[in-house]
Amino acid sequence: xxxxxxxxxxxxxxxxxxxxxxxxxxxxxxxNPMHQFEIKRLIPFEWFGFDASFTNSALFxxxxxxxxxxxxLFAMRNRSLVPSRLQSVAxxxxxxxxxxxxxxxxxxxxxxxxxxxxxxxxxLTLNMLGMLPYSFTVTSxxxxxxxxAAFIFLGVTAIGFWKHGLKFFKFFVPSGVxxxxxxxxxxxxxxxxxxxxxxxxxxxFANMMAGHTMLKVFGAFVVALGLLGGWAALAFMVAFxxxxxxxxxxxxxxxxxxxxxxxxxALHMHP
Amino acid sequence: MDPxxxxxxxxxxxxxxxxxxxVGIGTIFGNYLQGALRNPSAAPGQFANLxxxxxxxxxxxxxxxxxxxxxxxxx
Numbered sequence: 001x002x003x004x005x006x007x008x009x010x011x012x013x014x015x016x017x018x019x020x021x022x023x024x025x026x027x028x029x030x031x032n033p034m035h036q037f038e039i040k041r042l043i044p045f046e047w048f049g050f051d052a053s054f055t056n057s058a059l060f061x062x063x064x065x066x067x068x069x070x071x072x073l074f075a076m077r078n079r080s081l082v083p084s085r086l087q088s089v090a091x092x093x094x095x096x097x098x099x100x101x102x103x104x105x106x107x108x109x110x111x112x113x114x115x116x117x118x119x120x121x122x123x124l125t126l127n128m129l130g131m132l133p134y135s136f137t138v139t140s141x142x143x144x145x146x147x148x149a150a151f152i153f154l155g156v157t158a159i160g161f162w163k164h165g166l167k168f169f170k171f172f173v174p175s176g177v178x179x180x181x182x183x184x185x186x187x188x189x190x191x192x193x194x195x196x197x198x199x200x201x202x203x204x205f206a207n208m209m210a211g212h213t214m215l216k217v218f219g220a221f222v223v224a225l226g227l228l229g230g231w232a233a234l235a236f237m238v239a240f241x242x243x244x245x246x247x248x249x250x251x252x253x254x255x256x257x258x259x260x261x262x263x264x265x266a267l268h269m270h271p
Numbered sequence: 272m273d274p275x276x277x278x279x280x281x282x283x284x285x286x287x288x289x290x291x292x293x294v295g296i297g298t299i300f301g302n303y304l305q306g307a308l309r310n311p312s313a314a315p316g317q318f319a320n321l322x323x324x325x326x327x328x329x330x331x332x333x334x335x336x337x338x339x340x341x342x343x344x345x346x
Contacts, residue, residue, distance in 0.1 A: 202333075203330035205337075206330060207326075207329070207330065207333060209337070209340070210333050210336050210337075210340075213340070253322065253326075254326040257319075257323060
């Protein structure tokens with residue numbers, strides 16, 4: 001899968017011609033729903049043999065960073081005691097994430113609040129930008145979400161070892177189980193710990209990709225059924241778009257809250 | 272068997288994983304409603320857990336969908 005993503009970064013995904021052929025052959029000229037995930041080089045750039053081009057993915061990440069920065073700066077420019085509507089939105093998002101960190105990690109975790117807040121706002125903005133027509137969903141690429149998840153995993157593990165030293169290995173030994181069961185359970189615990197970055201990244205990527213593919217397929221149905229029959233498909237489309245906005249928020253929330261849960265595990269080990 | 276046909280059958284089989292996601296999401300929302308109707312005052316406190324459970328259950332089924340899409344579009 002990762003090789004495929006890398007190949008997609010390098011240019012045309014493998015077998016795209018073939019896929020388009022089958023899609024056209026089976027559905028009678030429906031557009032390829034995977035076309036929206038294609039990465040385009042906006043400014044080609046080679047760096048010591050690496051393809052470091054400025055792509056549409058990078059562009060949307062920069063837009064997201066810009067939107068978040070401008071929004072928070074503009075919303076909080078007055079800092080009035082009685083907040084304006086925009087300031088309320090900024091305070092609401094701050095309070096939301098702060099409450100999430102406080103509930104799941106405790107006051108010891110507030111040190112890591114800026115990271116979780118940045119992560120939540122970044123993923124949320126990328127997901128929401130992806131909902132705009134003709135835009136590009138950065139989080140629908142596993143390479144992006146896996147990089148985020150791998151960074152979180154490594155960081156949280158480093159925090160665990162830094163806080164507890166070698167005692168952190170006790171995390172893999174569940175307390176209160178018979179010694180006979182331990183060899184099996186420790187292996188299971190280690191595997192479940194190591195799959196965390198994979199499940200964290202695939203969850204976000206799969207939700208985004210599946211949702212956008214579904215929207216594109218239904219959009220093609222609307223066009224294919226035409227003026228007479230397209231209305232039913234269009235109604236579905238509207239409902240699914242609403243669901244996708246919910247999923248876009250929910251996945252950012254889940255991504256952030258799981259980061260909090262992993263942080264809590266690293267800071268407090270067994271609760 | 273024709274490899275193209277086998278590919279399509281494999282993708283269809285992989286998307287059966289979504290059955291499990293459907294069952295899981297139904298169980299989560301059904302049990303939440305059951306609990307919420309028994310004790311409405313405790314319901315809002317568990318809403319975050321509901322969303323977390325929904326997202327976790329949905330993602331498990333989507334892993335199967337990803338496998339189906341990989342079979343269709345990568346190989």
